[in-house]
Amino acid sequence: MRRDNVTSLYLVFLFIMWGNCMTTEEIERYRLKTKAMFYHGYNSYLEHAYPYDELKPLSCSGQDTWGSYSLTLIDALDTLLILGNTSEFQRISLLLEETLEFDMDINVSVFETNIRVVGGLLSAHLLAPRGGVTVEEGWPCQGPLLRLAVDAAERLLPAFNTPTGMPYGTVNLRYGIPPSETPITCTAGCGTFIIEFGTITALTGDKRFINVAQGALEGLWNSRSKLGLVGNHIDVVSGKWTAQDAGIGAGVDSYFEYLLKGGILFSSPRLIDMFKEFYSKVQQYLKVSDWYVWVHMEKGQITMPIFQSLDAYWPGLQTLWGDIGPASRTLQKYHSVWRHFGFIPEFYQITSGEPYSGRAGYPLRPVQGI
Numbered sequence: 001m002r003r004d005n006v007t008s009l010y011l012v013f014l015f016i017m018w019g020n021c022m023t024t025e026e027i028e029r030y031r032l033k034t035k036a037m038f039y040h041g042y043n044s045y046l047e048h049a050y051p052y053d054e055l056k057p058l059s060c061s062g063q064d065t066w067g068s069y070s071l072t073l074i075d076a077l078d079t080l081l082i083l084g085n086t087s088e089f090q091r092i093s094l095l096l097e098e099t100l101e102f103d104m105d106i107n108v109s110v111f112e113t114n115i116r117v118v119g120g121l122l123s124a125h126l127l128a129p130r131g132g133v134t135v136e137e138g139w140p141c142q143g144p145l146l147r148l149a150v151d152a153a154e155r156l157l158p159a160f161n162t163p164t165g166m167p168y169g170t171v172n173l174r175y176g177i178p179p180s181e182t183p184i185t186c187t188a189g190c191g192t193f194i195i196e197f198g199t200i201t202a203l204t205g206d207k208r209f210i211n212v213a214q215g216a217l218e219g220l221w222n223s224r225s226k227l228g229l230v231g232n233h234i235d236v237v238s239g240k241w242t243a244q245d246a247g248i249g250a251g252v253d254s255y256f257e258y259l260l261k262g263g264i265l266f267s268s269p270r271l272i273d274m275f276k277e278f279y280s281k282v283q284q285y286l287k288v289s290d291w292y293v294w295v296h297m298e299k300g301q302i303t304m305p306i307f308q309s310l311d312a313y314w315p316g317l318q319t320l321w322g323d324i325g326p327a328s329r330t331l332q333k334y335h336s337v338w339r340h341f342g343f344i345p346e347f348y349q350i351t352s353g354e355p356y357s358g359r360a361g362y363p364l365r366p367v368q369g370i
Helices: 003-020 022-049 071-082 086-099 110-132 146-155 187-191 192-203 206-223 253-265 267-287 309-321 324-343
Strands: 054-056 061-062 107-109 171-173 185-188 233-235 242-243 292-296 302-304 306-308 347-349
Touching: 003 146, 022 054, 022 061, 022 071, 022 146, 054 071, 071 110, 086 110, 086 146, 107 110, 110 146, 110 187, 110 192, 146 192, 185 187, 185 292, 187 233, 187 253, 192 206, 192 253, 206 253, 206 267, 253 267, 253 309, 306 309, 306 324, 309 324
Parallel strands: none
Antiparallel strands: 054 061, 107 171, 185 233, 233 242, 292 302, 306 347
């Protein structure tokens, strides 16, 4: 049986087991609470912040943070449909089709624009029929949201024009790489494109997108240390590591996610083999009593015995890989921090059991849920 089929069975099993621990009334209460929380934020954004990117909750005003393209609306599209609000999904889809514009003289994060804008538009495009949207002839290879996603992705392509194939971290949507742009990019910023860019290639036939995404992954793979580890930041021109801490958290996290998820999505043995090799090295050098620490990528010595809030994705990725026992034990470790503080500090010192000095805050990132 293929690994992805085994993983699916595991996920179904876990869902059934968790569901059996809750009554129907409890499930409904949490469902309603989740919807209420979403609409509190969403309606407040529409009332106080649209058309800016984000809502400033204390001043009840809007601000542009990632590019001035009403980012919260793009972020919210698939959630609206998951919550069953097809009428609002249709309204916002049409609104974005009519108002979204990327031909701007503005510098944006290549990483954030890809995962949030390109990814959000692609998701909405592929979900459009379920949302009651009348799709164009030729869907899913045609459609206004797809064209917007391709337009945004096209403007990111200049970032990949480097000797290593790994992208710069910032691009100007109209003019390409800013003259003063640094060549230093984090590992996740180099390796988090294969899902969105590969999907564009699958829908349009334009191989430029999957080729640059795969090239960036190969660049990182070829830059790993003799221990088989990658660091945190790399010079995309010279290929030299500028931050040599190896871990699973901030600056690295989604690189590992995209290797496994991209491998499954595109049935790519190459990506699966990369993830398999990295996973074994992570277990060998980073795992300490079901925690995962930071080590020097060349020496394997512990540099930061900390748990970061952005590590919280790891047990889910382990579950997708089928490593259920270790995933469960690590999740218990992470949840113990949540129970103790009522939230996850951004950095938690494993040895002392206390938040890391200066990093005790809880930024409320949506990816931090465990």
